Amino acid sequence: MNWLMAHRVAGIAAANLRRRLGLSEGEYVDAFTALELSGLTVMGQDMPNLFGAFVPPQPGRHGGILLNSRMSEATIRHSAAHELGHAEMGHGNCVAEGLDPFASSRGKQWSDEEKQAEAFAAWFLMPIPAVKTALIRLGLDVPREAMDAYQLSLHLGTSYRGTVRHLGSLRMIPPGVGSGWAGIPPARLRAQLCGRRRDLPARVWDLTGLTEGCRLPVDRGDRLIVRAPWLGSSPTFTGPVGVTMRVEPQTVAPGEGAEFDIVDDIATESTLTLTSDSGSERWSVTLMATPPSREGLIASRRPPIMIGPATRAGR
Ligand SMILES: [Zn+2]
Known part of the structure; x- marks a missing residue:
């Protein structure tokens, strides 16, 4: 076959x-x-x-x-x-x-x-309607560059390379382009977003007005860059414990938006809302609950059996 x-x-x-x-x-x-x-x-x-x-x-x-x-x-x-x-x-x-x-996909039997x-x-994990929904959130018909595939992978909860490969299967990117993108380390894309090469967050979301109202599968260690100039120079936020707003954003200029770090687990699905200083403008997203830790995503739930007749598990 x-x-x-x-x-x-x-x-x-x-x-x-x-x-x-x-x-x-x-x-x-x-x-x-x-x-x-x-x-x-x-x-x-x-x-x-x-x-x-x-x-x-x-x-x-x-x-x-x-x-x-x-x-x-x-x-x-x-x-x-x-x-x-x-x-x-x-x-x-x-x-x-x-x-x-x-x-291991190349050369392997x-x-x-x-x-x-x-x-x-x-x-x-990447049905066509879900890919299209995520593309609309990014303001795109098709991905134009590796960064688009990276952002898509965050919204879909899939690996960067797996996403690039699937975009090729979906014929959303021309043959040959995918292998070039797949060779780009995600760390380089994160560095590009953060404008620095060291001390990078584990993952970096690039969010705009189009992502307003989205439900995001975030994780501890993520950075959320929110480009929302209509919120003015000193927006305030409400959100779950575990989310902090950066006092000195690295990517967005003053008055252009805000940046958040997910510094701890989010126990239950929560809303993150940014409000302009005048109170008249808002931007919000839903943050999904994070797993208790990356290491013990599954095993720490109820070791060693995670899911079966006697157990239940969330994300
Ligand atoms: Zn198998």
């Missing part, structure tokens, strides 16, 4: 699973809710060199998914979607080795099932 065929099969399977689980395809896809609803036993472990595994169900036995809780959230979401793909498409065992699912599961992960 070639990749084109794998994408066709996986795209249909991903849409079917989203529909069956009642997940929207027009916005961020909650992979953890999908795991919870999947009927599989899901475990998270800190593992040295494995990003996930799948054991198919058998008569009298639940199937199971094992995920590496050490990974970044985007990678865990990708691994979860990959393993859900195996389950949805009725595959056999999968033991996904390595620490970076995107680093992929079995038909692995191709399908990889394609499934992309289509499941």
Whole structure:
């Protein structure tokens, strides 16, 4: 099976699973809710060199998914979607080795099932309507540069390289452009946004009036750059504990907006609102709850079983 065929099969399977689980395809896809609803036993472990595994169900036995809780959230979401793909498409065992699912894609021999599961992960987490919604928030029809793909990946909760690769599959970027973008380290894009090379935040959101009202899957360590000149020179903000407004913004000039750092976890979904000094203008977004920590995203929930008949988990 070639990749084109794998994408066709996986795209249909991903849409079917989203529909069956009642997940929207027009916005961020909650992979953890999908795991919870999947009927599989899901475990998270800190593992040295494995990003996930799948054991198919058998008569009298639940199937199971094992995920590496050490990974970044985007990678865990990708691994979860990959393993859900195996389950949805009725595959056999999968033991996904390595620490970076995107680093090993070149030169690696992929079995038909692995191709399908990889394609499934992309289509499941990045359905076309969700990609288009995120592009509208960025004020774009199609991504023009690597930075657009980076911002898109933040809104979709996907890895930068996985997003670039999927944009190629969607033919939203010309062939050959994606490989150039994929070679750009996200740190360079973060540095470009922050105007410096050192002490960079883990991720940097570039938000404008178009992102007003969005629901953002933020995480501890994120920087939010808000370009909102209509709010005047000294806007005030209200938001959850764990969010601080930078006294000296690095990117926006005085009177051009504000910058926030997510310095701690956000326990429950909260609103972040900026208000102009006159009180007449506002800008707000919804911040999704963050996982308790990146290291223990899954394992710290209720170790070692995260999701199954007796447990529940959020994002
Ligand atoms: Zn696999």
